[in-house]
Amino acid sequence: MSTALLWLLVASGFGAVAARRPAVAAALVTSQTLLLGAGALAMTPGRSGEFAVAATLLMLKAVLVTTIVALAIRRGRESRPHADESGLLVRLGAAVALVLVLVALVPEYGLESIAAERAATALIATALALVLVRRPILFAVLAFLVAENGIAVAAVSVSGALPLIVEAGIAFDLVLLIGVAAIFHRRILAAFGTTDSSVMQGGARG
């Protein structure tokens, strides 16, 4: 995978952290997923048949997940505005700090390029930042996607690729989880009138 594409993937993750509106962040993350699928498909010439199937699976997963997220956003328009979130610089600063720390901590482990290793780690860190600094629950769903994209970057950069059965299992689980998360998104909006996670905190005290 080219370094430019890896940078673009990481940049779209930061874009999601920075984006004010959930719909914009969702557009960035789903574009990231589709871009990754396209990138993997572009790598198939000269690779094994198993890699080609895995790349196709990645693209299929990207299309399915994009559809589910788009439907969730369309059906989940909110009547109440969210409470003020932390500022753009604070959000981006936290994400950059988390990325730098994680990239520094994870040793080289043998992917095809160092850039791929760093991009994978950066995407995992960006996902953690998304959960930590963003309140609308849609961002938690987007965080799954960004983290899974980080793992997909690593998976397509393994010499010989990951076994297909693992790729298929991961893709199935991800689509299932995003589906369940979309159900929760709808039910939470119906019950609380908002998807602002700060409104929910402290509700579950059985």
Place this chain on the structure above:
Amino acid sequence: MDDLIAVLVLVAPLAPVVVALAVLAGTDATTADRIGRWGSAAAAVPALVLGALALVRAGDPPLTGSWWLVDAPGAFFLLTVSVVGAASAAVSPAWLRTNPSSRAGALGSRRVYWVAFLLFWATLVAVPLARNLGVAWILIEATTAASALLVAFSGKRSALEAGWKYLVLTSLGLTVALFGIVMLYVTAATGEASLAILDWDALGARAGALDHDPALAAFVLIVAGLATKAGWAPVHNWLPDAHSEAPPPVSALLSAALLPAVALIAWRLSLALVPAVGEDAVRMLFGGFGLVSLAVAVPFLWRPLPWKRLLAYSSLEHMGVIALAIAFQHPLATAGLLLHVLGHGLAKSLGFYATVPLLRYQPSAARRPPRGLASLDRGLAGAVGVSLGTLSGLPPSPLFLSELLILAGGFAAGPAWMSVLAAALLALGFLGMAHVLVEGLAGRPSGRRPSSRRGTRQIQVLATAAAVALLALTVAGYALPGSDIVRAVTGVA
């Protein structure tokens, strides 16, 4: 016998799926409940037979297939998952009858409940059988979708919040674990793309030749990720809410089956990777999770918590004990771990099952600890007494013996400070639980007496069966150290 085991390995996880399909064919709520209840009892049989056969052949090498592994340690977890699953299914109709149906109507809500419950259980049955780290991860992740829907099943705002928290935290944790798995795969791979690289025995065979730094980083990421699902502090935040809000039979399955099943995968990984990461890394990582879990749980055991929330923090405490047993890597601790998983499973699930009649006759237990149950109903008091007595580690419960074995293993393996600290925290936890036990049975009663024995007959039967099984487990526990089962895990007589 080997052929029979190979067949049972396929039948055991598929049987609950077949029952789930049968429930969909039910034409009314009562029929769906009957199919779910009795079908689950039948579906548990293959897993129980498989577990028993695995224990019988404990002295032989593990039996393996393409994706599966049947061995003695896995058998303990398999037996726990199947017993708790069948018992939870038996208790479910009583809970479903007392709770309002969702918008889908009585039959619709029963179908949702039973299908999610049975798929969750089926996946859990497969986890102890997984021969491969990658397959185990896929199975653990697959439990999340069904169980998150079950946690939020009541539809209350607090349940939705608990379900959402569970879904987000455990999924993110498992994503971190997956990153570690990919890293481990790359480190262990020798060029070919093969799932077999992640087999437990293959990992163990290659561990000595792995680069230390990437192997250690992968190990830490995988265990830290699994810790979110196993409910180890400090990444346990979903646990108290999810256990409190889920339907009681589901809480039992979460606490007594899911948490230990995830711990089993972390344990198998540590056994395989010890040569790569070193004994000290395993001891410090799991010891850290164990001690922090105990330290976080114990203060809550002293607070006047609602019944289910108390059981949730007790789960945190007992998962801490299991983490310590893994950390010590000593044959005595291993014997204690296996005994602890079964004993905790029986006692904790009984406690959750008691919630169904408890909340009916003493509704205040939803907000504060139960009180004076001995003068309210002896059957209910017996269930709460057996559960709390065992969970507190009161002799002659198997958890008293298992905790003693784990601490003895800890002192033998070192470092001593870890065992001293664990012993002190366990003693404090015991005092907190013992106080709840005394107040729960002999305090000033509130609520209403059951008008007939029918309302508490089921819990009385379950309490009697659990008491007999727990005593038998204590007796069997004395034979566990030095047995073939422990030798198979540790390689030490």
